[in-house]
Amino acid sequence: MALLQISEPDEAPAPHQRKRAIGIDLGTTNSLVATVRNGLAVVLPDLDGRPLVPSIVHYGERGIDTGYAAMSQQTRDPQNTIISVKRLMGRGLADLSDARRFPYHFVESPGMVRIATRAGVKSPVEISADLLRALKKRATEALAGAIDGAVVTVPAYFDDAQRQATKDAARLADLPVLRLLNEPTAAAIAYGLDNASEGVYAVYDLGGGTFDISILRLSRGVFEVLATNGDSALGGDDFDHRVFCWVIEVAHLPPLSPSDARLLLVKAREAKENLSEHESAPILATLHGGQVVNVTLTKAIFTEITGNLVAKTLQPVRRALRDAKLQTTDVKGVVMVGGATRMPQVRRAVAEFFGQPPLTNLNPDEVVALGAAMQANKLAGNRESRDDWLLLDVIPLSLGIETMGGLSEKIIPRNATIPVARGQTFTTAKDGQTAMSVHVVQGERERVADCRSLARFELRGIPPMVAGAARILVTFEVDADGLLDVSAREETTGVEATVTVKPSYGLTDGEIATMLSDSFAHAAEDMQARALLEARVDAEQIAAATRTALAADGDLLSADERAAIDAALRALEAMREGSDHVALRGAVESLNRATSDFAARRMNRIVAGALTGRRVDALSS
Amino acid sequence: MINFSGNYFDLFGLPPAFRFDVGALDRAYRQLQSEVHPDRFAGGSDAEKRVALQSSARVNEAYRALKDPVLRAQYLLSLRGVEAVGESDTRLPFEFLERQLERREQASDAQAARDARTLSALRDDARSEAHELEDLLAQLLDGGDGDSTVRTRVSELTFLAKLADDIDAMLAGIED
Numbered sequence: 001m002a003l004l005q006i007s008e009p010d011e012a013p014a015p016h017q018r019k020r021a022i023g024i025d026l027g028t029t030n031s032l033v034a035t036v037r038n039g040l041a042v043v044l045p046d047l048d049g050r051p052l053v054p055s056i057v058h059y060g061e062r063g064i065d066t067g068y069a070a071m072s073q074q075t076r077d078p079q080n081t082i083i084s085v086k087r088l089m090g091r092g093l094a095d096l097s098d099a100r101r102f103p104y105h106f107v108e109s110p111g112m113v114r115i116a117t118r119a120g121v122k123s124p125v126e127i128s129a130d131l132l133r134a135l136k137k138r139a140t141e142a143l144a145g146a147i148d149g150a151v152v153t154v155p156a157y158f159d160d161a162q163r164q165a166t167k168d169a170a171r172l173a174d175l176p177v178l179r180l181l182n183e184p185t186a187a188a189i190a191y192g193l194d195n196a197s198e199g200v201y202a203v204y205d206l207g208g209g210t211f212d213i214s215i216l217r218l219s220r221g222v223f224e225v226l227a228t229n230g231d232s233a234l235g236g237d238d239f240d241h242r243v244f245c246w247v248i249e250v251a252h253l254p255p256l257s258p259s260d261a262r263l264l265l266v267k268a269r270e271a272k273e274n275l276s277e278h279e280s281a282p283i284l285a286t287l288h289g290g291q292v293v294n295v296t297l298t299k300a301i302f303t304e305i306t307g308n309l310v311a312k313t314l315q316p317v318r319r320a321l322r323d324a325k326l327q328t329t330d331v332k333g334v335v336m337v338g339g340a341t342r343m344p345q346v347r348r349a350v351a352e353f354f355g356q357p358p359l360t361n362l363n364p365d366e367v368v369a370l371g372a373a374m375q376a377n378k379l380a381g382n383r384e385s386r387d388d389w390l391l392l393d394v395i396p397l398s399l400g401i402e403t404m405g406g407l408s409e410k411i412i413p414r415n416a417t418i419p420v421a422r423g424q425t426f427t428t429a430k431d432g433q434t435a436m437s438v439h440v441v442q443g444e445r446e447r448v449a450d451c452r453s454l455a456r457f458e459l460r461g462i463p464p465m466v467a468g469a470a471r472i473l474v475t476f477e478v479d480a481d482g483l484l485d486v487s488a489r490e491e492t493t494g495v496e497a498t499v500t501v502k503p504s505y506g507l508t509d510g511e512i513a514t515m516l517s518d519s520f521a522h523a524a525e526d527m528q529a530r531a532l533l534e535a536r537v538d539a540e541q542i543a544a545a546t547r548t549a550l551a552a553d554g555d556l557l558s559a560d561e562r563a564a565i566d567a568a569l570r571a572l573e574a575m576r577e578g579s580d581h582v583a584l585r586g587a588v589e590s591l592n593r594a595t596s597d598f599a600a601r602r603m604n605r606i607v608a609g610a611l612t613g614r615r616v617d618a619l620s621s
Numbered sequence: 622m623i624n625f626s627g628n629y630f631d632l633f634g635l636p637p638a639f640r641f642d643v644g645a646l647d648r649a650y651r652q653l654q655s656e657v658h659p660d661r662f663a664g665g666s667d668a669e670k671r672v673a674l675q676s677s678a679r680v681n682e683a684y685r686a687l688k689d690p691v692l693r694a695q696y697l698l699s700l701r702g703v704e705a706v707g708e709s710d711t712r713l714p715f716e717f718l719e720r721q722l723e724r725r726e727q728a729s730d731a732q733a734a735r736d737a738r739t740l741s742a743l744r745d746d747a748r749s750e751a752h753e754l755e756d757l758l759a760q761l762l763d764g765g766d767g768d769s770t771v772r773t774r775v776s777e778l779t780f781l782a783k784l785a786d787d788i789d790a791m792l793a794g795i796e797d
Contacts, residue, residue, distance in 0.1 A: 019664075149663070149664075178663045179660070179663065222651050222655075315797055318796065318797070319793070319797070322789075322793055378660070379660055379663035379664070380663070380664065381663075381664050388655075390651060390654055390655045390658060390660070391658075391660060392654065392658075416681075416685075417681045417684075417685075418681075419659060419674050419677050419678040419681065420678050420681055420682070421675070421678040421679075421682070422682075477674070477678065479659065479674055480658070480659040480660065480674070480677075541664065541665075541666065542666040542667070545664070545665045545666040545669060546666060549666075549669070591666070592666060592667045592668045593668075595666060595668045595669075596668040596671065596672070598668075599666070599668040599669045599671070599672040600672050602669075602672075603657060603672045603673070603676050606656045606657060607632070607653060607656065607657065607676070609656070610652050610653050610655075610656040610657075
């Protein structure tokens with residue numbers, strides 16, 4: 001018989017202690033941070049009441065500015081004022097067909113592109129981390145305390161490198177990430193929960209620099225993504241640029257200085273925004289040399305010069321519907337997300353395609369952050385059971401490996417529901433071969449050269465055998481963030497092969513460590529203090545989770561097993577107040593090891609319970 | 622207690638049959654995911670997160686294997702200890718292979734001529750033949766027929782489904 005568990009009064013977790021949970025929409029043009037207050041998701045504004053943070057970072061003589069403060073520097077100091085950094089995440093210089101559009105000093109480097117600024121050479125990850133720090137600061141002040149957990153949104157069509165870069169940026173900004181969430185899915189949560197929607201919905205999300213289309217089925221608290229597609233380099237920025245080019249052409253302008261170019265780009269954006277409300281928009285600017293630009297952009301011209309951009313969004317829409325095996329008539333509503341969906345020609349095209357007016361009754365700038373806040377609130381454990389929901393998202397692009405002849409063998413197809421794990425068995429080509437190299441790619445094309453290179457893996461430690469005898473099972477696992485992990489083992493001997501990752505466009509752990517220490521201005525004690533703080537948070541979390549688990553399912557353990565876990569827990573408790581973060585980290589690991597089998601047994605019990613519950617439901621209905 | 626490494630039908634509390642209540646599968650899938658999904662364990666220990674990730678991935682895999690008729694037929698075969706084979710099975714009846722090769726040839730010609738109408742007719746044709754096979758398989762698999770016949774029919778179904786998908790992809794290429 002199971003003994004009742006009685007915890008010490010001071011050990012009992014406070015039942016109504018709310019976690020400070022936030023949702024962050026890290027956008028190309030604007031970013032936002034939101035939270036759930038009194039059951040309602042709200043955007044956290046700045047002191048002047050402005051909800052948006054322009055996604056701009058200025059590296060100035062006197063330090064780093066972000067948001068509106070950085071925005072005011074952009075025409076004066078364009079080379080050190082970084083805009084639209086999201087377009088550079090997880091991208092190499094060669095990927096940027098539009099590199100000339102950016103006035104920055106790009107630095108040639110293997111993998112992800114870098115920018116030389118006044119504050120040194122910066123990776124897009126570091127620049128994004130500066131934005132995230134500003135958002136975190138706003139939230140910390142508004143919620144009067146340290147953030148317990150954040151959901152950070154990414155475009156659904158972001159590949160693994162772009163997602164990993166976003167997660168790395170959060171890590172640099174010391175932001176505890178609960179989950180990366182796809183932007184259209186976040187919007188669907190906000191929209192669906194507000195309207196108690198049921199049925200198939202399309203989310204058309206045209207942001208500043210990215211386009212996503214997601215097809216979801218909403219039913220009784222389940223948000224199931226059926227298919228997603230998009231273009232991670234298409235957004236409102238491109239409409240601005242079309243206007244910019246048009247102005248240069250009609251005003252017969254010579255090649256512009258970076259300052260003048262940025263000025264005109266700003267004017268082009270203003271004109272675009274004006275046209276959502278008016279029939280024509282004046283573009284008036286005085287260039288550096290005194291030359292005055294004075295032209296008028298009409299709705300008709302704007303629609304004409306951006307027509308193929310709008311058309312370009314409809315191809316992914318068709319593909320997503322096809323992958324979902326649905327027709328436009330199956331779609332009950334089309335939710336419009338992203339500031340760029342304010343453009344009338346975009347709304348018209350979407351209405352025509354789906355044969356129904358799109359849903360524009362929500363703020364297209366805020367809905368993603370609001371949905372992210374709701375999800376963060378739920379993941380942090382603040383939710384009430386009555387408003388629980390389940391989110392089933394997908395991987396946007398197929399994952400494969402390079403095989404003979406430079407072809408991609410798909411291991412996980414696009415639109416597979418995550419988390420997902422699939423294995424593929426390889427063998428050796430030579431007698432005694434102990435290592436092999438695996439090239440992982442993402443994309444739909446057959447040739448590896450046409451796909452996105454994610455990483456190269458070296459498998460070492462394969463036991464020597466004759467050629468073709470080894471059975472190396474390489475397992476690809478995509479977690480709920482949409483991030484890939486690879487492991488390998490030789491099946492006949494059970495030997496685990498070591499996987500060394502060389503990300504093609506990402507940062508290595510070493511680079512991140514360097515950036516972390518740089519961000520603390522080489523203050524070693526800061527690093528130590530931070531490491532200790534992180535270890536303490538982890539220790540607290542695992543200790544609380546273990547106590548809860550023991551109280552609920554302690555009967556699954558034998559007396560010896562229970563004693564081992566209790567001992568590991570006591571060892572951890574004893575070290576929690578100490579200042580040795582390495583030892584504390586070790587104690588956390590020990591407790592993790594001691595409880596891993598217990599966790600698996602608990603999951604079996606949960607599964608069994610779920611089915612029993614379902615059968616009872618089925619009988620009673 | 623249900624062993625999480627047991628068979629997929631047990632996992633969803635369904636009888637191991639080719640024809641079953643798809644609605645019941647959907648409901649059981651959602652019920653299970655709402656219990657094991659990593660979102661339930663975002664504040665848990667690393668060990669719990671790890672188990673949640675593996676369990677949720679397994680439930681997704683099981684759902685996929687049962688939801689799709691081709692995979693379901695293959696899975697039922699594998700439960701009988703018969704290795705399911707892919708579309709590369711060379712032991713398919715000659716007439717069957719001949720018919721499919723002819724279809725594929727017609728599809729290639731239609732693709733070259735950008736003839737969407739012929740392509741969609743060929744695809745629908747292949748799909749309806751696949752549906753007929755599914756009806757037959759329901760009788761064979763659920764009626765406990767001999768393994769060798771079933772195996773051939775499953776291979777044919779796999780082949781047809783792949784062909785229909787390939788033609789569909791050709792059609793998509795034309796429409797894009």
